[in-house]
Amino acid sequence: MTERSANGQNAHGQNAHGRVGTHPGDTGHFGAFGGSFIPETLSAALDELRACYESLEGDEEFWCELDDLLANFVGRPTPLYRAIGLERSWGAGVGSPKIYLKREDLAHTGAHKINNSLGQALLAARKLGKKRIIAETGAGQHGVATATACALLGLDCVVYMGLEDTHRQALNVFRMRLLGAEVVAVDSGSKTLKDAINEAMRDWVTNVDDTHYILGSVLGPHPFPKLVRDFQSVIGREARAAILEREGRLPTHLVACVGGGSNSIGLFHPFVQDEGVAMIGVEAGGEGIASGRHAARFAEDRVGVLHGTRTYVLEDEHGQIRETHSVSAGLDYPAVGPEHAMLHDMGRVEYHSATDAEALEAFQECSRLTGIIPALETAHALAEAKKLAACAHSDDLIIVNLSGRGDKDVQSVSRILGEAP
Numbered sequence: 039m040t041e042r043s044a045n046g047q048n049a050h051g052q053n054a055h056g057r058v059g060t061h062p063g064d065t066g067h068f069g070a071f072g073g074s075f076i077p078e079t080l081s082a083a084l085d086e087l088r089a090c091y092e093s094l095e096g097d098e099e100f101w102c103e104l105d106d107l108l109a110n111f112v113g114r115p116t117p118l119y120r121a122i123g124l125e126r127s128w129g130a131g132v133g134s135p136k137i138y139l140k141r142e143d144l145a146h147t148g149a150h151k152i153n154n155s156l157g158q159a160l161l162a163a164r165k166l167g168k169k170r171i172i173a174e175t176g177a178g179q180h181g182v183a184t185a186t187a188c189a190l191l192g193l194d195c196v197v198y199m200g201l202e203d204t205h206r207q208a209l210n211v212f213r214m215r216l217l218g219a220e221v222v223a224v225d226s227g228s229k230t231l232k233d234a235i236n237e238a239m240r241d242w243v244t245n246v247d248d249t250h251y252i253l254g255s256v257l258g259p260h261p262f263p264k265l266v267r268d269f270q271s272v273i274g275r276e277a278r279a280a281i282l283e284r285e286g287r288l289p290t291h292l293v294a295c296v297g298g299g300s301n302s303i304g305l306f307h308p309f310v311q312d313e314g315v316a317m318i319g320v321e322a323g324g325e326g327i328a329s330g331r332h333a334a335r336f337a338e339d340r341v342g343v344l345h346g347t348r349t350y351v352l353e354d355e356h357g358q359i360r361e362t363h364s365v366s367a368g369l370d371y372p373a374v375g376p377e378h379a380m381l382h383d384m385g386r387v388e389y390h391s392a393t394d395a396e397a398l399e400a401f402q403e404c405s406r407l408t409g410i411i412p413a414l415e416t417a418h419a420l421a422e423a424k425k426l427a428a429c430a431h432s433d434d435l436i437i438v439n440l441s442g443r444g445d446k447d448v449q450s451v452s453r454i455l456g457e458a459p
């Protein structure tokens with residue numbers, strides 16, 4: 039795991055500076071996964087983006103400006119909060135482990151997504167020289183984060199969103215419009231995230247000269263999975279520094295939910311070389327794996343290509359991408375980031391799932407026991423932390439990535455719990 043290549047990078051693409059995990063000639067493969075399966079018309083844009091990304095290494099001016107915005111616009115570093123309330127209730131009394139929450143919910147716009155949107159928007163404005171941004175969004179979180187970054191930097195912004203999702207998330211559509219973005223409702227296929235990505239890619243092919251596509255997770259063709267990971271790794275770098283300062287040692291466990299996989303890889307990446315740190319990614323178990331209605335890609339053993347990358351996917355017996363299901367829109371996607379696929383096959387990260395019911399329970403318990411209403415996505419990670427705490431040792435030190443706040447979910451949860459006004 040510490041094998042070094044000629045250019046001084048290790049197998050995980052970390053180098054001395056630790057901000058840019060790619061190098062010239064990198065084809066974006068993670069073992070047997072990743073790569074770039076794209077139409078010919080996009081290859082010039084991806085080559086340009088890859089060259090630009092590589093040039094960021096050692097670009098002091100770019101990182102200084104980004105760090106300044108992360109501090110003063112986003113509010114970083116986000117706190118690392120020790121959740122005594124969860125320890126008391128979820129731990130086994132005297133033998134209770136410590137549980138820390140990395141508070142990405144306190145980042146501007148309420149989740150980790152702004153780390154990536156802002157990084158890529160700055161890249162477009164300062165390095166690619168592109169004034170028009172497009173993005174896809176499911177529940178609207180990535181759309182809102184991207185519209186925010188574009189408003190800040192004076193960029194035009196078009197967000198593609200499935201028609202079905204624009205109805206379910208009407209408030210986020212209004213938010214994006216307030217921020218100056220144009221929201222395009224996609225009326226094809228299942229009218230959800232998958233179709234929004236197809237439409238965004240179609241736009242990019244046509245307008246590639248003046249347009250950058252800000253992909254929202256560690257998905258898609260090279261260099262997106264690495265680029266997004268590098269912008270999200272600020273989470274893990276901060277968590278590492280904070281826990282060393284507070285506890286004088288590394289955590290024993292990291293826990294994060296996995297949709298496309300960006301908040302989890304952001305937390306995990308700076309710890310991958312630390313063999314004593316166990317990592318658990320939590321997928322959406324929906325109505326249970328046996329029901330077939332879930333979004334747990336690692337629960338089934340199928341590898342395929344979706345949206346330009348080779349990875350674990352959910353598909354039917356004919357190889358068609360399947361409908362997924364989760365109570366949380368942000369985890370409801372049929373593929374997972376290719377780096378996760380590699381970490382899974384290496385056995386470096388364990389992937390578990392939490393059902394809708396378990397997530398709803400953790401959502402309510404976290405609210406009541408800590409005073410923090412988590413996002414439903416995050417509640418999946420908390421459900422896993424609860425299971426872990428029940429059988430942990432007293433010297434265990436668990437960090438859970440609190441990927442986002444739950445304000446966006448209170449209405450749907452109230453409906454599910456039958457307490458809607």
Ligand SMILES: *Cc1c(COP(=O)(O)O)cnc(C)c1O
Binds near residue numbers: 254295301368442443
């Ligand atoms: C979008 C989202 C997720 C899932 O996306 P990842 O790329 O897997 O991080 C998780 N939590 C929150 C709060 C989100 O908004």
